[in-house]
Amino acid sequence: MSEKTSNRRVLAEYVYQPPAVVHGYAGQTLYVNVSDNTITARPVTEEMKQKFIGGRGFDLWLLWHGVKDNTQWNDPENEIVISSGPIGGITQYPGSGKSLVAAISPLTDIVVDSNVGGHFGPLLKFAGWDAIEVQGKAPTEVIVVVDGVNGRVTIEEAPDAPVDTHRLGHWLIEQLAESEEDRYFISTVSSGTGAEHTRIGCLNFSFYDRRRKAPRFKQAGRGGIGTVLRDKRVKALVVKSPPVRGDSDRPADPQRVAQAGMRLHKEIHDYDDSQCRMRHRGTSYLVKIMNDYDLLPVHNFRFGSHPDADKINGDVWEARFTQGMVDGCWYGCTLACSHAVDDYTVRTGPYKGEKVIVDGPEYETIAGVGSNCGIFNPDDILEINFYCDTYGIDTISFGTLTAFVMECYEAGVLDKEKTGGLELRFGNSAAAIEMLHQMGRGEGFGRIAGQGIRRMKAYFAEHFGADPAFLQDIGMEAKGLEYSEYVSKESLAQQGGYGLTNKGPQHDEAWLIFMDMVSNLLPTFEDKAEALHYFPMFRTWFGLVGHCKLPWNDIVPPDNRQTDEPAKIPEHVRNYVDLFSGVTGREITKEDLITMSEAVYNFQRVFNLRLGRGRREHDAIPYRSMGPVTVAEYESRAERYDKQLCEVLNLDPTKMSTEEKLAALRKHREEQYERLKDAVYQRRGWTRDGVPTVETLRRLGIDYPEVVAVVQRHLR
Amino acid sequence: MKVLSFSPELCVGCHICEEVCSDTWFKTTDAAKSSIRILDDGGEHLRAVFCVQCGECIDVCPTKAISRDRNGIVRIQKKLCVGCLSCVGFCPYLAMFYHPDQTEPFKCIACGKCVKECPADALEIVEAETPALSVTEQWAARV
Numbered sequence: 001m002s003e004k005t006s007n008r009r010v011l012a013e014y015v016y017q018p019p020a021v022v023h024g025y026a027g028q029t030l031y032v033n034v035s036d037n038t039i040t041a042r043p044v045t046e047e048m049k050q051k052f053i054g055g056r057g058f059d060l061w062l063l064w065h066g067v068k069d070n071t072q073w074n075d076p077e078n079e080i081v082i083s084s085g086p087i088g089g090i091t092q093y094p095g096s097g098k099s100l101v102a103a104i105s106p107l108t109d110i111v112v113d114s115n116v117g118g119h120f121g122p123l124l125k126f127a128g129w130d131a132i133e134v135q136g137k138a139p140t141e142v143i144v145v146v147d148g149v150n151g152r153v154t155i156e157e158a159p160d161a162p163v164d165t166h167r168l169g170h171w172l173i174e175q176l177a178e179s180e181e182d183r184y185f186i187s188t189v190s191s192g193t194g195a196e197h198t199r200i201g202c203l204n205f206s207f208y209d210r211r212r213k214a215p216r217f218k219q220a221g222r223g224g225i226g227t228v229l230r231d232k233r234v235k236a237l238v239v240k241s242p243p244v245r246g247d248s249d250r251p252a253d254p255q256r257v258a259q260a261g262m263r264l265h266k267e268i269h270d271y272d273d274s275q276c277r278m279r280h281r282g283t284s285y286l287v288k289i290m291n292d293y294d295l296l297p298v299h300n301f302r303f304g305s306h307p308d309a310d311k312i313n314g315d316v317w318e319a320r321f322t323q324g325m326v327d328g329c330w331y332g333c334t335l336a337c338s339h340a341v342d343d344y345t346v347r348t349g350p351y352k353g354e355k356v357i358v359d360g361p362e363y364e365t366i367a368g369v370g371s372n373c374g375i376f377n378p379d380d381i382l383e384i385n386f387y388c389d390t391y392g393i394d395t396i397s398f399g400t401l402t403a404f405v406m407e408c409y410e411a412g413v414l415d416k417e418k419t420g421g422l423e424l425r426f427g428n429s430a431a432a433i434e435m436l437h438q439m440g441r442g443e444g445f446g447r448i449a450g451q452g453i454r455r456m457k458a459y460f461a462e463h464f465g466a467d468p469a470f471l472q473d474i475g476m477e478a479k480g481l482e483y484s485e486y487v488s489k490e491s492l493a494q495q496g497g498y499g500l501t502n503k504g505p506q507h508d509e510a511w512l513i514f515m516d517m518v519s520n521l522l523p524t525f526e527d528k529a530e531a532l533h534y535f536p537m538f539r540t541w542f543g544l545v546g547h548c549k550l551p552w553n554d555i556v557p558p559d560n561r562q563t564d565e566p567a568k569i570p571e572h573v574r575n576y577v578d579l580f581s582g583v584t585g586r587e588i589t590k591e592d593l594i595t596m597s598e599a600v601y602n603f604q605r606v607f608n609l610r611l612g613r614g615r616r617e618h619d620a621i622p623y624r625s626m627g628p629v630t631v632a633e634y635e636s637r638a639e640r641y642d643k644q645l646c647e648v649l650n651l652d653p654t655k656m657s658t659e660e661k662l663a664a665l666r667k668h669r670e671e672q673y674e675r676l677k678d679a680v681y682q683r684r685g686w687t688r689d690g691v692p693t694v695e696t697l698r699r700l701g702i703d704y705p706e707v708v709a710v711v712q713r714h715l716r
Numbered sequence: 717m718k719v720l721s722f723s724p725e726l727c728v729g730c731h732i733c734e735e736v737c738s739d740t741w742f743k744t745t746d747a748a749k750s751s752i753r754i755l756d757d758g759g760e761h762l763r764a765v766f767c768v769q770c771g772e773c774i775d776v777c778p779t780k781a782i783s784r785d786r787n788g789i790v791r792i793q794k795k796l797c798v799g800c801l802s803c804v805g806f807c808p809y810l811a812m813f814y815h816p817d818q819t820e821p822f823k824c825i826a827c828g829k830c831v832k833e834c835p836a837d838a839l840e841i842v843e844a845e846t847p848a849l850s851v852t853e854q855w856a857a858r859v
Contacts, residue, residue: 091799092801211852211855212855246798246799246800246819247819254816254819258799258801258816261800261801261805262801262805262814264805265801265804265805265806266806267805268805269805269806323851325851326775326778328778331778331798332798332801332802334802334805
């Protein structure tokens with residue numbers, strides 16, 4: 001790739017011979033330091049492959065060695081690490097192109113990890129690198145370019161490069177592609193101006209859409225990694241690889257991989273239309289189901305349904321998305337859920353009047369910036385989706401924190417004076433959109449809101465005299481990260497699913513709401529504890545190997561219900577065994593999927609401890625996630641709650657005031673959550689304080705001296 | 717456009733069509749490398765599976781490797797194919813075939829070799845109407 005403009009200036013260059021990928025691994029990782037312009041190669045050891053597999057495992061292992069015990073998110077030592085995984089980059093099986101990102105988070109001050117689509121991770125592997133670490137802080141704005149065609153890594157000043165993703169993505173392709181075909185195998189990682197002024201910055205990972213002839217973007221949303229990228233003064237990471245082929249991963253048994261792929265393609269062809277309709281409407285199918293089961297977040301998780309939910313449900317989005325396009329975010333994903341609204345005319349802000357492609361919206365965005373904020377106009381959701389993406393802001397954190405702000409406004413904690421004129425009531429989309437633009441500009445109330453709910457709570461208590469207990473109850477964050485968009489109030493299993501995660505309340509680890517509330521499969525504590533062991537471990541596995549979990553359970557074989565464990569989708573579990581064994585040549589069993597994940601999961605828990613958190617007290621959750629905070633909430637489900645008081649607690653609700661009932665229910669639910677912690681910690685092989693025991697570390701083969709040293713500080 | 721057509725009542729089950737096809741395109745006689753398959757479902761007549769050029773695979777291919785040539789025949793450009801096998805899974809006739817010896821799938825392109833060699837005149841090339849434009853083709857026409 002030649003420098004097309006003279007103001008791109010190479011600061012450092014590293015020339016290499018891209019190794020051939022063998023059985024899913026390139027065999028080396030790339031280290032880039034933008035403070036001192038060091039670029040080196042590090043070997044991938046057998047130990048790394050055995051214990052940490054790839055993906056999130058490699059990210060955590062490399063990050064552990066890169067940072068110190070007291071590294072803060074904005075220290076130069078913090079790293080952004082990105083890796084696909086050994087079965088990432090195959091083309092035959094749906095969902096095979098994911099990348100895993102990790103960094104110390106500006107929201108939680110512990111490690112956040114994110115599973116994201118787009119082409120970057122797999123192309124990075126085919127460019128010769130199993131992972132990339134970016135450390136340091138650049139003195140001037142830079143881009144990092146990994147050219148796997150010519151064997152060259154460069155750190156370059158790029159003063160002309162835009163910052164906001166929809167502009168930067170196009171600019172980079174214009175700069176670096178010599179032809180239309182060149183564009184196919186370029187992928188970029190970028191953020192935006194919104195990430196610079198908030199803690200909720202996201203990363204945008206591109207893939208080139210050959211039909212639309214434009215880049216598309218998937219988001220590594222959670223935890224503020226975009227804020228870290230911009231803090232390092234990195235505008236973008238770019239990779240260019242040789243053309244992708246069906247055997248680029250050089251699988252040990254290509255036929256085994258191909259057979260699994262063809263099975264799932266056929267299953268999707270035959271059944272997606274009558275199941276979730278992912279190919280037509282993506283994750284938006286969830287809106288109606290959540291609303292029907294009273295699980296859709298409305299007005300800051302106060303309620304679970306709304307009469308206007310049909311204005312933003314899957315039928316509406318199916319009509320807005322361009323149909324018949326190949327909307328997979330990696331080759332061969334026939335679940336194809338990455339839909340877009342084409343030719344959307346931007347209505348507000350700095351890009352007003354532009355015709356753009358809006359990537360999405362996904363369910364989380366619809367529920368987060370939509371129903372949770374009382375916004376039921378699809379065009380408002382599209383406007384917010386577009387600007388969050390280009391500004392590099394996580395739609396989930398934006399949605400949940402805006403809902404919090406709106407409840408504070410309606411409760412009188414905020415007013416027009418405090419918000420600088422923004423009347424942030426539920427449903428006021430214009431005010432929400434303007435607040436988003438303030439985040440982009442780094443001005444006004446948007447700066448305060450963009451700090452996230454945890455810091456807003458402290459700020460409102462200190463500066464506005466707000467009641468900290470009330471804010472604590474309604475502020476839907478845990479560990480410092482905003483909740484994603486499911487009402488966990490009536491599901492103890494999902495409360496644990498959110499509260500007992502490593503990174504914060506993100507549904508990546510556990511999505512047990514359906515199993516619990518719709519299918520009633522988790523009646524006892526033991527059932528819940530077992531589910532909170534199996535499913536986080538199983539779901540973690542996708543992040544070790546570079547895969548998407550949606551093809552695991554957003555499509556099911558027709559006979560799944562007749563299997564002995566339908567919630568696990570046994571036939572698909574067998575597919576994943578075939579894929580891993582088929583690519584790596586390492587024969588595994590389905591039980592091994594869990595053990596692999598346990599090692600990485602426990603390593604991450606110890607990493608949290610190392611950074612000063614990771615204990616029982618840090619698994620606390622706000623009461624809004626467990627039960628009704630306000631009288632209005634209680635009364636919206638009075639029958640259900642009265643019944644519980646009666647049947648479970650032997651109380652007579654007819655003789656109690658609503659306040660008394662609220663208090664009794666709260667005491668019960670808080671006790672239940674503590675009991676759940678006990679059951680889950682025990683199942684996971686942790687102490688009552690939530691610390692992995694040395695025996696557990698030994699069993700999992702991660703009892704390295706420095707790891708044991710961390711837990712021993714906490715074992716009494 | 718031209719398309720292959722089969723008369724089940726004439727077929728004698730000799731499988732010569734499969735040998736000729738695989739020999740023509742893969743230089744080996746192996747039914748697993750034939751783009752026509754003669755199958756016995758246990759009924760009165762045998763059933764033939766081959767591509768009828770419906771074009772549904774065009775909209776499933778992530779790399780636009782599948783397109784109609786100037787004769788309306790649906791062709792795979794191997795150079796563009798990434799071997800994802802989406803087309804194999806999505807073919808309504810199960811007429812897109814995969815063999816482990818190569819990453820790209822293969823299908824009937826109505827070359828007519830099997831027609832010539834069929835001893836029972838059970839195969840012929842007929843003229844058929846080219847189906848409506850796929851979404852891919854419509855988007856390619858967009859400025």
